[in-house]
Amino acid sequence: MTEIGEIPEEWEAKPLSKVATxxxxxxxxxxxxxNSGIPIVRIENLNSINASFNYYQGKFDSRYLLGNGEILLSWSASLGVYIWNRxxxxxxxxxxxxxxxENVSKQxxxxxxxxxxxxxxxxxxGSTMKHFKKGQLEKTLIWLPPLPEQQKIAEILATADDEIQKVDEQITLTEQFKKGLMQRLLTRGIGHTRFKTTEIGExxxxxxxxxxxxxxxNIYYGITAKATKENTNLRMLRTTDIKNFKFDLxxxxxxxxxxxxxxxxxxxxKRNDIIIARAGTVGVSILVxxxxxxxxxxxxxxxxxFKQETIDMPFIHYYFQSQLYWNNISNAQGSTIKNINLPFLNSLEIPLPPIPEQQKIAEILSTVDNKLELLGTKRDKLNVLKKGLMNDLLTGKVRVKV
Known part of the structure; x- marks a missing residue:
């Protein structure tokens, strides 16, 4: 028995200060x-591969220099652990x-x-910018198995992580495919050979x-209300609740x-309402x-x-996800979009096929959404599996053969 519970006899309980610098x-x-020199790794660069770098050309202590394979731990604002490979x-x-x-596996x-x-x-x-102190981290106790077992545990967890990464890549590719498919279907339609030039293109x-x-x-703004922990039998949808053109009730x-x-x-x-964010994450929408x-x-x-005699609601919802729509917002508001209003939305011009073709377009795009939903469910299950493996393997609850 140790101060953090029972662990296998061959394992040790150690503070993180004793296993790393x-x-x-x-x-x-x-x-x-x-604008050039050695890139500076900020938290933004760890969280997004697309985040731009600042560069440095001056003198520096070699301890700040990074190479591939380094473990990085962000301890302020965005908390996380990363392997640097860029x-x-x-x-x-x-x-x-x-x-x-020595005798602690990096993996x-x-x-x-x-x-x-x-x-x-x-x-x-911190309430808005979370952080912890180095002392807190170093005092944290961990279970440390012998080196061969460390390596085997890391190998198993890396395999689980690789499977999640493969699914993430499939999701990214499917999202890119959907984006291109929407652009084509919303401008070229299905099976057309004759086109005309309009104010929004061909x-x-x-x-x-x-x-x-x-x-x-009809079109109008929402109601002023404030969130509360008290059960008022009324709930409120906010801009921050809209994720991937959906919300979780x-x-x-x-x-x-x-x-x-x-x-x-x-x-x-109400069913078939389109709800659009006019501030915050400007322009994102849901179909109720x-x-x-x-x-x-x-x-x-x-x-x-919308008047449903002329509009298929799934079709119009896809329009509000399309690059056509986002280009309209960018062109009208400039590069720094702060908000949109009723006159702006009223003036948006939409390419409008006959209802039967609207329905076919929405049906095609919905099959891609179904695939994305299946992939998302698979990723969620793999994440649950990985979390369970981490809990079992890193505590010695389940032992591995080495």
Missing amino acids: YINGMAFKPSEWR GKALLNQHIFKVIPV FLFWVLHKAVENLSQTTH IPEEWDVKKIRELRQ NNLPFCQITEKRSDLSKYFL EENLNNVLFGSYLIKII
Whole structure:
């Protein structure tokens, strides 16, 4: 028995300070950033491969230099553990370079740190910018098996992670395919050979171009309300609740209405409503699939009710996901989009096929969405499996043969 519970006899309980050295990055000044030189690794670069680099051309201590295979741990704002594999670089502050001591596998330490950071994140400082202190990390106790067992555990967890990465790659490719397919279907249609030039570009001759004001019954802003932990029997949809053009009803907060309204019912979510964010993540939307008579939409959202005799609702929802739509927003608002309003949405011009073709286009795109949903479910299951493996293998609950 140890201070952190029962572990196998061959294992040891050790604080993280005894299994690795933690080097905080260099405090680069913005005035030292350059357009070329050695790239500076910031938290943004760890979280997104597309994040741009700042560069440095001055003198530096070699301890801040990174090479491939280094373990990095971000301890402020965005908490996480990473393996650096993008070549020579310099480490920015708020990120540790982690160097294991002798007889500690780097790959095993990577997984141990994942679990440690997950636990530390539950007790971090700061309400908006989370962080933990180096002392907290170093005092964290871990279970340390003999080196051969460390290596085998790391190998098993890496295999599980590889499977998740393969699914992530499939999701990325499918999303790219969907994006290209939407662009083609919403501009070229299905089986057309004759096209005409319009104010929004070339479209099939049989299609029209219509403004939203011509296609809608109504359009208006949401209601002012505030989230509360008290069960008010009313929930509220906010801009932050919209993820991947969907929302999770179970995660919507209860709310209290903070303005007087005699026509409250118009603010409930109804089947076939399109809801669009006018601020925050500007332009993202959902199609409401059922009547929700206890869910209101907040003031930073806009509801559009379309005339369904001319619009197939799944079709119009795909339009609001398409590059055509996002290009309209960018062109109208410039590169820094802060918000959109009713006049802007009313004036949007939409390529409009006949209803039967709208339905066919939506049906084709829905098959791609079905594939994405299946892949997402597979990824979720693999993540649950990996989490279970980490819990079992890193605690010695399940032993591996070496």
